[in-house]
Structure formats: structure tokens, C-alpha cells
Amino acid sequence: MAEERSSPENPWPVRTVARKIFDWINRLGDVWVEGQVTQLSARPGTSTAFLTLRDPSADMSMQLTAPVGVVRELQLTEGSRVVVHGKPHFYPNRGTLSLRVDEIRQVGIGELLARIERVKKLLAAEGLFDPRRKRRPPFLPNKIGLVTGRTSAAERDVLTNAHARWPGARFRVVNVAVQGVSAVPQILTALSTLDQDSEVDVIVLARGGGSVEDLLPFSDEALCRAVASCRTPVLSAIGHEPDSPLVDHVADVRCSTPTDAGKRVVPDVAEETQRVRQMRDRGRRALHGWVDREHRLLASLRTRPVLADPHGPLDRRAEDVDRLRERARRAVRNRLDSEAAGLTATRARLTTLGPAATLARGYAVVQLVTPGGEVGGVLRSTSQAPPGAFLRVRVADGTVHVVAIGGGDGRPMITDEHGHRSEEGGGGAEPGT
Structure with a gap:
């Protein structure tokens, strides 16, 4: 018959819960676990050694028990990376969980390097090493975040060289553990704090040189991903020139040493002053050259x-x-x-x-006058002037009026108003008034 579920009306006793947890853990079986030794207790005269195994990428730990002979044979110390084989065991009376270890394998340098290489290939495949995603640090940052060990040579090198190049450089220093089991969590917290600071324009990770085991936290996958996700540009200055932890590949700028980081994070005030002076001289020469050229052009135009x-x-x-x-x-x-x-x-x-000249030579213009007294056209034929017709004769100095009469030879005669006669065809009528 299945056991009833717990409820407010039917709660389980502590012993029942402890027993169920004991049963669940026993069903887990044997496991292989990797971690870093943080605490080790192997008292003389005892057959059991007590160890604390910690995950370097997370703030989690586990208690271990192992034969003293195995621990002494490997000469384990705090900070050693190990792989252990054992079976989880839950103690109902104390409510604690422990791992009963029957085999311990120390991770050597070769294995560490191989694991770093596997993580490197994984991060490279995800594009975290791509140069296109790297950001250029600001020319002159407002404030510089520095993550380094307390009173370390790396901190001194960065601050000294930065202030020597730019005396007004401002720093926000966060001291953390740079090796050991607590290094990665502290560095992650420091990165998050500085990345959220609006005054910090660039972050420097600095540490002096050391062995592969000492620099191991800076090849941690979680730290590399945290550096890649930072909104603030990150400069990596870990170890010396030959050292190349994975964080160097993920950071926006890799510095060979902390001294190099102090020189690259800020400009050199002497160099910038000299550059400003050179630019001012170039500007002055360019302006003088332009004025001279325009002056010559004006002189040429004036000529x-x-x-x-x-x-x-x-x-x-x-x-x-x-x-x-x-x-x-x-x-x-x-x-x-x-x-x-x-x-x-x-x-x-x-x-x-004209007619006036003709009249002046002795000619006359004869016009027929109608009974009504109207002057007609010029008389051109004798047939146009029957006897008794009134005629108007125009000469050079005036006009006369005459009456046509018939001649003895049958030709009409022309008389003036005083009864004087002239035959047609004579030298013209006598002038009259």
C-alpha cells in the first residue's frame, strides 16, 4: 500500500523525511566528482580524512570522507584539483550529506591544459573570440575599474604607470582573490559591480605571473562568459607575455603585463601635448600658407x-x-x-x-460750266462746247468766263463776257478779268 502524501492534516515526522532522503540518495549509486580541495583534515592516528570539495565556478561545496592513506599518498593540499570516486551517504541523525570516497585522482598539468583546450574550442565555436565583437576602449575614460589582488604588484604597476602617463586618471579598485577556490566567485562579483557603475568606462583585470594552477581561475568558463557579456570594455592583463589564459582571448584588449595595461588604458599626457602642439603648428602653417596663396592671387589680380x-x-x-x-x-x-x-x-x-508751268507758257484750261453754275470737266473737244455754252477759262494769273458762239466757217466761236470773239484753235482766249 502506497504511503499517503503529506498534508497539513497529515504531516510527516522528521524521521520519515530523513528516511526518504536516505532512500533517494542510496538509489543514486556511485559517482565520479571533480572539484577543488578547500579544506583538508587528516589527523595522525585516525583512519579517516575529512575534505571539503568546492566547485570553482559556483559557490557550492560538498563534504568528503576518505581513507587517510589515499590522501597522504597523493600529498593533497588545499587548492588541488581532484577527481574522486565514491558513493553519497546521508546521515539521518545529523541531517548531513557526505561522499564516501574510495578513490582519488589528482588532476595533473597535462589534464588541466587539455581541459582548458576543450573549453577554448567550445568558446571559439560560440564566437566569443571573434575580433568583430571586441569593442575599442575609450580614448580617455572617465573612471577606470581595476580588479586585482590586494596590495599586489599588479595593482601597483597599473596605478603607477597610468598616473605617470595621465596624472588625472581616476580608478575604482576592487580587490579580490586572484587564485584559489574563492577567486572566480569574487572576480565575477567584482565584474558585475563595476559593469553596473555608470562612471566606469573600462575595466582592467590584472594579475602578476604564476604557474598554470595559479592562473587557472582566469581560464574558467564562467569567468570567460561573464567577461564576454560585460557591457563595459574589458582589458585583460594576466601574467607575463608567455602566459595566455582564456580570458585574454575573450577580453576586448589583451595586455602583455599589468604594466602594459597601465600604459594602454590612458593616453600619455606628454605625447598628447606634443601632438596638440604639432597640430597647432600644422594648423598655423596651413593658415599662413592659405593667406600667402590668397595674397599672391590678389596681387596677380591687381596687376x-x-x-x-x-x-x-x-x-x-x-x-x-x-x-x-x-x-x-x-x-x-x-x-x-x-x-x-x-x-x-x-x-x-x-x-x-505741273499745270502752272504750262499755263505760264500761254496755255489755258477750259472747263464747261453747267447752267446751275457748277464747273464741269476740262473741255477736250469743240463738240463739248455747243454755241451758247458757258465756259470757264483758267490762265496763269486767273480765270475768265466766256460764252461759246458759232464761227462763219461753221466752227464755233468763243466770245468773252464783253462780246469779243476768237476762233477755236487760236492762241487761246484773251485774258479777261
């Missing part, structure tokens, strides 16, 4: 005839205008004279050919 003697072209053009105006005046005058001569000749011809 041109149009600017050297601005009235000369105007005077020459004025002379041209006067000359052209005189030519136009002469042309107009000649044309007027020619037309006047032509008009005079035409007037002379008209005068010569």
Missing part, C-alpha cells in the same frame, strides 16, 4: 590691366562710342542730304511738268 588702370578701357570705349556716333551722324547727314537733293529734283520736275 591685370583691368584693375591696374580701370579708367583706360572706359576711355577707349568712350572714344569708340564717340567715333561710332560721329560715323552715325555723318551717315544720317549724308542720307538726309541725298534725300533732300532727290526731293529738290523731284520738286523741280514736278514744277516743270
